[in-house]
Amino acid sequence: MHVLGIDIGGSGIKGALVDVTRGELVSERVRIPTPAPSTPRAVAKAVRDLAGRFSLQGPIGCGFPAVIRDGIALTAANIDSAWIGNNVAAALSAATGCPCRVLNDADAAGIAEMRFGAGRGEVGVVMVVTVGTGLGSALFSGGVLFPNTEFGHFPMKGGAAEKYASAGVREEEELSWEKWGRRLGRFLGKMEDLLWPDLFIIGGGVSRKHDRFFPAFKVRARVVPAQQRNQAGIIGAACHAAEALEVKGEKRGKVDD
Known part of the structure; x- marks a missing residue:
């Protein structure tokens, strides 16, 4: 039932566990500063550290400030231009050890508003x-x-x-x-x-x-x-990951009792 959603922005990276059926956060929302400069290595490390705060074994959805096609950043808005041409999904998967799916950050927010808002x-x-x-x-x-x-x-x-x-x-x-x-x-x-x-x-x-x-x-x-306001990107990213990976309930990340 629970998937980690992460919203990567120019000034902050926010994340929380999401019940993707109800479109609700089921954990505290955690925010850390976006590294400066926001290079691929620095952001991947920050996402790894953020994901490590949750008891999770399952997919991660990430909203990213760029045009994303097949996991690859084709532009870079409010993030380091070194991301252009890089496979964001692969970089974050390697850093976290979890399957990651990435989409444009505004698209993630839009998905949350259309489904639950x-x-x-x-x-x-x-x-x-x-x-x-x-x-x-x-x-x-x-x-x-x-x-x-x-x-x-x-x-x-x-x-x-x-x-x-x-x-x-x-x-x-x-x-x-x-x-x-x-x-x-x-x-x-x-x-x-x-x-x-x-x-x-x-x-x-x-x-x-x-x-x-x-x-x-x-x-x-x-x-x-x-x-949904500032939670929209987190919720939409989690929903995208759940669907893209065709994850069933028992395979999703869960909060420890």
């Missing part, structure tokens, strides 16, 4: 936007994920959208909630013109304060805050 039961086109240091995106149609969309790198105002409308930019430029909300709303408007989603789900820690910036949006689609 604000997107549950939605059958139209849904775009999950994770708002943090950057802007992550996960796109679904009929509940099916289109992986690695990376719309946070969509060009806006002479650069990437995440350099214009992320929560990190709001803090750096000391923008008011209203002014920043208009920026994020412009990004959503661009996505609406391209994709015509029925629903936007806004995730990340900032979603707790959605009432401060949602009123600045001018889009036709429904917009709702995420429900």
Whole structure:
């Protein structure tokens, strides 16, 4: 029933055991700093140390800030560029001694929201936007994920959208909630013109304060805050690992009594 989910970010690596049937954490969430520089060797060691805090013999799912294809990182967003071309899944499997499956971090968060959160039961086109240091995106149609969309790198105002409308930019430029909300709303408007989603789900820690910036949006689609928030990446990564490895209940990692 329990799979270790890990969310690798630019500043922190978070992990917890997840009941993948209910989409709930069944252990304390552990957070450690992301190594600087975040090279493959350093991150693999950090993931090994984090995994060692759990009584686990089974698969591990990892959300990773990159385009991932067949376990290999094809880009590097908020992580060392030395990861590009490396097999992330193989590196983490070797470090932990457990089978690992890796996917884009925003896709992991999107899976959690669609199965257990604000997107549950939605059958139209849904775009999950994770708002943090950057802007992550996960796109679904009929509940099916289109992986690695990376719309946070969509060009806006002479650069990437995440350099214009992320929560990190709001803090750096000391923008008011209203002014920043208009920026994020412009990004959503661009996505609406391209994709015509029925629903936007806004995730990340900032979603707790959605009432401060949602009123600045001018889009036709429904917009709702995420429900899983900072747990989404962990839960989605664990679910991905459980399915990708076709793991049955008795083979999943378990918490000691």
